[in-house]
Amino acid sequence: MADSKLHLVFGGRVTDPQGLDFVDLDKLDVVGIFPDYRSAEEAWRSSAQRTVDDAEMRYVIVHLHRLLDPEPNLKA
Numbered sequence: 001m002a003d004s005k006l007h008l009v010f011g012g013r014v015t016d017p018q019g020l021d022f023v024d025l026d027k028l029d030v031v032g033i034f035p036d037y038r039s040a041e042e043a044w045r046s047s048a049q050r051t052v053d054d055a056e057m058r059y060v061i062v063h064l065h066r067l068l069d070p071e072p073n074l075k076a
């Protein structure tokens with residue numbers, strides 16, 4: 001089995017539509033964790049489309065695999 005490149009999709013109300021300052025962390029909509037970017041993008045697109053008329057709602061994709069191994073080419 002190939003290495004998973006995990007991605008998290010979540011969204012919520014933001015103070016500025018151009019930023020990532022989420023207003024109420026208790027009310028974040030965690031869409032899910034996905035094994036690849038393609039499936040994460042599909043989930044992101046679906047969630048974002050549902051709230052397209054609400055400028056204060058923002059959905060994002062977080063590359064969890066980069067957080068888990070931020071510098072894969074460096075050896076300890």
